[in-house]
Amino acid sequence: MRIAVVQVAYGDDEPMSERIPRVADLVRAQAGHDLVVLPELWAPGGFSYREWADRAQPVDGPIGAAMSAAARDAQVMLHAGSIVERPTSGEVGSDGRGLWNTSLVYAADGSLVATYRKIHRFGFGSGEPALMDAGEDIVLVDLPGGAGRAGLSTCYDLRFPELYRRQLDAGAMAFIVPAAWPAARVRHWTLLSHARAIENQCVVIACNTAGTHAGTTMGGHSQVISATGEALAMAGSGEEVLSVDVDLAAVGTWREEFPVLQDRRL
Numbered sequence: 001m002r003i004a005v006v007q008v009a010y011g012d013d014e015p016m017s018e019r020i021p022r023v024a025d026l027v028r029a030q031a032g033h034d035l036v037v038l039p040e041l042w043a044p045g046g047f048s049y050r051e052w053a054d055r056a057q058p059v060d061g062p063i064g065a066a067m068s069a070a071a072r073d074a075q076v077m078l079h080a081g082s083i084v085e086r087p088t089s090g091e092v093g094s095d096g097r098g099l100w101n102t103s104l105v106y107a108a109d110g111s112l113v114a115t116y117r118k119i120h121r122f123g124f125g126s127g128e129p130a131l132m133d134a135g136e137d138i139v140l141v142d143l144p145g146g147a148g149r150a151g152l153s154t155c156y157d158l159r160f161p162e163l164y165r166r167q168l169d170a171g172a173m174a175f176i177v178p179a180a181w182p183a184a185r186v187r188h189w190t191l192l193s194h195a196r197a198i199e200n201q202c203v204v205i206a207c208n209t210a211g212t213h214a215g216t217t218m219g220g221h222s223q224v225i226s227a228t229g230e231a232l233a234m235a236g237s238g239e240e241v242l243s244v245d246v247d248l249a250a251v252g253t254w255r256e257e258f259p260v261l262q263d264r265r266l
């Protein structure tokens with residue numbers, strides 16, 4: 001499976017209306033890959049808390065429409081990162097916010113095949129928990145060509161290993177993790193991505209943000225980690241596309257050769 005991890009860089013000077021077509025073109029440029037992955041909240045801004053309410057959209061809003069078209073044009077499965085979701089139904093969650101940090105996944109024909117609402121909200125009482133509801137459901141998607149299933153999670157979720165165990169138990173061979181993870185803690189990002197890969201014997205496809213917005217410099221270092229814990233590719237700090245061949249059959253082979261998961265005591 002050929003994967004493109006598109007580490008998008010942006011700043012406050014780029015309006016969302018310009019960033020959406022720019023990123024859609026970046027996706028189109030990845031034709032020939034099987035799966036393309038974008039970062040968390042790349043359109044509204046990962047830390048642009050003050051703008052989130054204005055930039056919120058339903059899943060079939062302008063960002064969703066642009067991503068669906070880009071996936072179809074490039075003929076790729078697209079994990080389009082996440083949006084600030086405001087459902088047209090007026091639905092609200094248990095905290096009454098009515099907004100979610102929602103990831104969107106499209107098949108190569110442009111159809112929406114999965115959404116995932118971020119379960120663990122970052123901000124310790126401000127930021128996401130103050131502005132958004134928490135997702136409640138774990139979500140897995142079938143990867144292209146029957147390669148296996150991937151669990152979906154977002155950024156801060158990476159700090160909660162129990163989520164990945166649940167995805168593993170639901171059949172995950174890989175984890176896809178879009179993020180807006182700051183440079184100040186980029187070592188946590190790289191170490192935790194390796195840890196989630198090693199402890200679950202899964203491939204980790206982790207797509208971070210670059211650039212500086214809302215006063216926060218993003219950490220880059222998007223990465224693809226094999227189930228044995230090797231970095232198959234690692235980005236630097238700027239805008240960059242990682243193009244990586246991943247053999248998901250090797251996940252099963254590794255689990256047979258080194259059957260650590262069979263020694264779990266529940």
Ligand SMILES: NC(=O)CCC(=O)C(=O)O
Binds near residue numbers: 040046155159181
């Ligand atoms: N967008 C996020 O979830 C940021 C997470 C983060 O900065 C951290 O876990 O550290």
